[in-house]
Amino acid sequence: MSNPFAKLFNIHREEIFPVMLAVLFFFCVLTALMVLRPAREALGIQGGIETVRWLFVGTAVITLLVNPVFGLLVSRLRRLTFITTTYAFFGFSLIAFYLVMTRAPNIIGVISGQIFYVWFSVFNLFITMVFWALMADRFTLDQGKRFFGVIAVGGTCGAIFGPWLTSVLAEPLGTPALLLVSTGFLALAMAACWAITHIQPDRIGRTHETRPAIDERELIGGKAWEGFRAVFQSRYLLGIAIYVTILAIVVTFIYFTRLQMVAELGESTDQRTTLFARIDLITQAATLIMQALVAGHLMKRLGVHITLALLPLTTVLGFIGLAMVGSLAALITLEASFRAVQRAIMRPARETLYTVSSREDKYKAKAFIDTFVYRGGDVVGAQVEGLLGRLGMGLAAVASVAVPLALMWALLGLWLGRTQQSIATALESEDTTDKRTSP
Template identity: 70%
Template sequence: MAITLQRLFNVHRAEVAPVALSVLFFFCVLTALMMLRPAREALGMQGGLDAVRWLFVGTALVTLLVNPVFGTLVSRFRRIVFISATYLFFASSLVVFYLLIVFTPDVVGLITGQIFYVWFSVFNLFSSMVFWALMSDRYSLEQSKRFFALIAVGGTLGAIFGPWLASVLAAPLGTPALLLVSSGFLILALCAATMLVRIQPAHTTQDDDELEGRPRPDAGVIGGGAWDGIKAVFQSGYLTGIAVYVVILAVMATFLYFTRLQMVAALGGGVDARTTLFAQIDLITQIATLVIQVLVSGHLMKRLGVHITLALLPVTALLGFVGLALAGSLAALIIFESAFRAVQRAIMRPARETLFTVVSAEDKYKAKAFIDTFVYRAGDVAGAQLEGALGRLAMGLAAVASVAVPLAIVWAVLALWLGRTQQRIAVSDRSGHIPAGLPSPNTLGKGAST
């Protein structure tokens, strides 16, 4: 069994238990999210596309307000405490939404749908961010290259299972009950996280040197201030680079998102029809993601390096927007979005998360929270407003492609720089000196491991 796991997934015997818990953790988180996502999309569209753009602004503001609260929790409590607080808050919020829908159905309307849209967007970002922050804290750089892609498979399976489970339970239990089921999966995710942080990190002969002196993922309080993560992003060239990478990612994803909304809106139909179409697109995307993860992702970072792996999504975006501008059909959009999301989730996301394995524990949670929530949503807002401005030029997809293509080139160059800088930081941490070409400590700020 151990030999089979090592050959297929590059996981050693001592790593099986923590990796299995990580897969289960991500499976439960994505199941909870994807059960509700199609409804989020349909509810958000009730006020029109301009309303969705303003919902993006609202989401960005909420994430900015939540970040110092999360930073305070990180500073004052052990990891399992603030991780538990995060998931318990969202789980209890789902129960509150359920009670509102069941006992006060008259107040459920456009405004309530928009509130749910913003809440779900924040929920989506923070639940995924906390998961990956724990992963980068729990595993070394060498380990992350070997099985972050495998752990991501758990999320993909959850993203497939969630919509399927929703379709099975919606009729007998009613749609509101799905909120309680989603809340239950968050509790299961928290149970997996609790077990994971209590397992001693698994050392192997390949990474013993790298992990020497590495603390347990729940070793003590991280400390610092509530705003330290935000300051670290602007003080560290490496973290700033990650933030810019995320902004471009968000802009590209938003271009694609609004293109999809426009094409679906043009088809007509009510909320149910749109929810069904969104669910079908999500299912196609998740299947494509799973195929890539099973066939190629497991060994991609080890063979190509993080820098090349990070650059694959910008190349996909470049080719996709050119093809979409030329074809201009819903079928072309579905193909492009499926490829973009599959590469994003199966290849880019695990590679991007390895970037945080070489920073301090404080930056893994605080700076990462700021980047993965507010910075990402700020990119959403920028992309939404820019897409709206391009739409007013009445040039269609050609206008979007004229911006997306050069931006994708910048994105690819940044990806190469980030991957190489990460490797240099890792080498400097092991050797105790900074190799030639590595930015100075003043430039890196808090980006290097401590």
């Protein structure tokens, strides 16, 4: 750790190359997403806020239908092959949307915009899920604690670069061309993925390894719906699923509260856009600093259990403040702090939970949790918030639901972190016993 870079980011010298590849991989993934996100929002909102609630339901249904297909790919294909197949499918889908937009622009309307909204939401979930599943598969728990936060920096940089690229290219090239730009970044992401999967475990500097070297020719096997059954057969995976559900509900509460408050503003659309663009910039900058300098050290020193509880506690304080003040400034403070802690601290910590799971659970159970379970939480959050709105209940009512939910969320985070450590200790003990008894 004598290298200044290693001291600053808590990364050993031999780990720098694979970590930089992972950073590049995530940068390309998030750039591909964020280049298209403005178009998704513009198309989805055409039918009004109530329509967006039902688009959440449509997205949840589609992710449920896609999950067994993805599970079948995981069972029948080698790891690199099913990852490539997943990314290639979405890449070719982007090309198909591009051809429709350029060859038959007259059919682009509200319905087609809603189809793109749902497709993009599925696209968003699956390509980020596959990325983090690969990270949990390639790196150990100790490494995940130290540099998953640094790897997340790549995503934040992509989240900043993507919208900037859209603002630069949308007018001279046209919106359809952005689909091809996104496809290009998916191709770059795949190149980084191939490089990471071909680095041998001993070149990543694995210490205290509890798993054998991964053979890329080996199939994971199992059945297509194995991930669904695994979640309900394991208290640990079920706990992760509940944690993700509460996360999605809280995110949705904040999302629709922002939509409602912005809709009530008397200012012009341009002023609203400028205001939230500045808030996004501040949030991304805060996230970037936290990811680069704090996240890795925080997980290593405080433990995953404390790190997982930080976002729920931020939520409690934020919603209490929002209920008391009820202003746009309070909402902006809540959203900015929530998003910074979520992306810089909670997300890397949550992804380390899968490092102690089996390879099958990393891809199948994780896919079910990060897609259908997450979108199911979206649906619950959207419908509950909508019900409170229709009953004429304000921010205090939303806070009265969010605060106790967040307190349970914090307790669950503490339990998950401690359970993860118990599983890791058991795996190390088994590995030590196997080494002693082997001939």
